[in-house]
Amino acid sequence: MMLPSVLQRRAIDHQPVLAEEVRRLLAVRPGETVVDCTFGAGGHAKLLAADLNGRGRYIAIDRDPSVRPYFESFKRRYGSLQTRLLRGEFSLVLEQLATNGVEADAILLDLGVSSMQLDHPERGFSYATDVPLDMRMDRSAELTAADLVNEASERDLTDIFKRYGEERYARQIARMIGRRRPLNSSFELVDAVKAAIPAPARFGDGHPAKRVFQALRIAVNDELGALERALPAALEALRPGGRLAVISFHSLEDRIVKTFMRDGERGCTCPPDFPICVCGNEPLLRAVSRRPLRPSDDEVAQNPRATSAKLRVAVKA
Numbered sequence: 001m002m003l004p005s006v007l008q009r010r011a012i013d014h015q016p017v018l019a020e021e022v023r024r025l026l027a028v029r030p031g032e033t034v035v036d037c038t039f040g041a042g043g044h045a046k047l048l049a050a051d052l053n054g055r056g057r058y059i060a061i062d063r064d065p066s067v068r069p070y071f072e073s074f075k076r077r078y079g080s081l082q083t084r085l086l087r088g089e090f091s092l093v094l095e096q097l098a099t100n101g102v103e104a105d106a107i108l109l110d111l112g113v114s115s116m117q118l119d120h121p122e123r124g125f126s127y128a129t130d131v132p133l134d135m136r137m138d139r140s141a142e143l144t145a146a147d148l149v150n151e152a153s154e155r156d157l158t159d160i161f162k163r164y165g166e167e168r169y170a171r172q173i174a175r176m177i178g179r180r181r182p183l184n185s186s187f188e189l190v191d192a193v194k195a196a197i198p199a200p201a202r203f204g205d206g207h208p209a210k211r212v213f214q215a216l217r218i219a220v221n222d223e224l225g226a227l228e229r230a231l232p233a234a235l236e237a238l239r240p241g242g243r244l245a246v247i248s249f250h251s252l253e254d255r256i257v258k259t260f261m262r263d264g265e266r267g268c269t270c271p272p273d274f275p276i277c278v279c280g281n282e283p284l285l286r287a288v289s290r291r292p293l294r295p296s297d298d299e300v301a302q303n304p305r306a307t308s309a310k311l312r313v314a315v316k317a
C-alpha cells in the first residue's frame with residue numbers, strides 16, 4: 001500500500017527528538033530485539049532499525065491506529081527484519097510481551113503526542129483551531145475532553161488543571177467552565193480560560209490556554225498512569241543488560257522516570273532509619289547518567305518540539 005502523499009510529506013517532516021542520543025545510548029546491534037513503545041511516524045524506528053543492519057526484530061507499539069500507514073512503509077523499507085505493529089496502550093502491551101517470554105534488548109518510550117497528531121486539527125489537541133474538544137490518542141477510547149469539561153465537577157477540574165497543567169488559576173478557570181458549560185469546541189474553552197484569568201496573565205508565558213489543554217490531554221489519555229505502569233513492565237520485558245530509554249516532555253513525566261530509576265538503582269526498600277538492610281532486595285537497574293540528557297541548541301532551533309525534552313536511560317541489572 002502506498003502512503004497517501006499528505007502522509008508521505010508529514011512522515012518526511014517528522015523529526016525524532018534526541019535521535020542521535022537515543023541511538024548512541026540504546027546501542028542497538030544486529031540480531032537484537034527492539035521494542036518501540038511509541039512508534040508514531042516511525043522517526044526513531046528508522047534509525048534503530050538501521051542499526052539492526054538487516055538482522056533482528058522490531059516490535060512497534062502505538063495506541064493510535066492512524067500510525068498504520070507509517071508502519072507499513074517502515075516494514076517495506078526494512079523487509080529483512082521481523083517487524084510487528086501491536087496496537088494498544090503500551091503498559092498493557094509490555095505486560096503481555098513479558099508474560100509471553102519476550103526478552104527485549106532495547107526499549108524506547110518517546111512520550112506525549114506526535115507532530116502528526118498535533119498536525120491534524122480535527123483531533124482537538126490544539127487551541128489554535130476551532131474544533132470539537134476531543135484529544136483522544138486512541139479514538140476508540142470512550143472519554144473525550146468534551147466529556148471531562150462538561151461532566152467533571154469543578155473540584156475535579158481544578159485538580160486536573162493544577163496537577164497536570166501546574167495552572168495557577170486552576171480554580172478560577174474551573175469555576176468559569178462550570179458557569180459556561182456546555183462547552184463543545186476548543187475556542188469556547190479558550191474563551192472561558194481567557195475570561196477566568198486576570199488580563200496581564202493573558203499575555204505572558206505562551207498561549208493562555210496552553211496549560212489547560214495540556215492538563216486535559218494528560219487526563220483524557222491517562223498519560224501519567226500509563227507511564228507509571230509501563231516502567232516496571234518494561235523492566236520485566238528486558239533481558240539482563242538490556243537498555244531502557246525514556247524521552248519525557250514535562251516535569252511530571254520526568255519526575256516519574258527519575259524516581260523509578262533512582263528506586264531501581266537502590267534496590268533496597270528498607271526505611272532510611274534502619275541500621276542495616278533487612279529486605280535483601282538487589283538493585284534492578286543502573287541509570288546511565290544522573291542528569292537527563294537535553295537537546296542541543298541546534299536541535300531546538302531546528303525542532304522547537306524538542307525544547308522541553310529530557311532523555312533518561314537505564315540498563316537492567
Ligand SMILES: C[S@@+](CC[C@H](N)C(=O)[O-])C[C@H]1O[C@@H](n2cnc3c(N)ncnc32)[C@H](O)[C@@H]1O
Nearest residue numbers: 016038040041042043044063064089090114226
Ligand atoms: C512523540 S510520539 C512518538 C514519535 C516517534 N518516536 C517518532 O519518531 O516518529 C508518541 C506516540 O506514542 C503514542 N502513545 C502515547 N502514549 C501511549 C500509550 N500509553 N500507549 C501507546 N501509545 C502511546 C502516541 O499515539 C504517539 O503516536
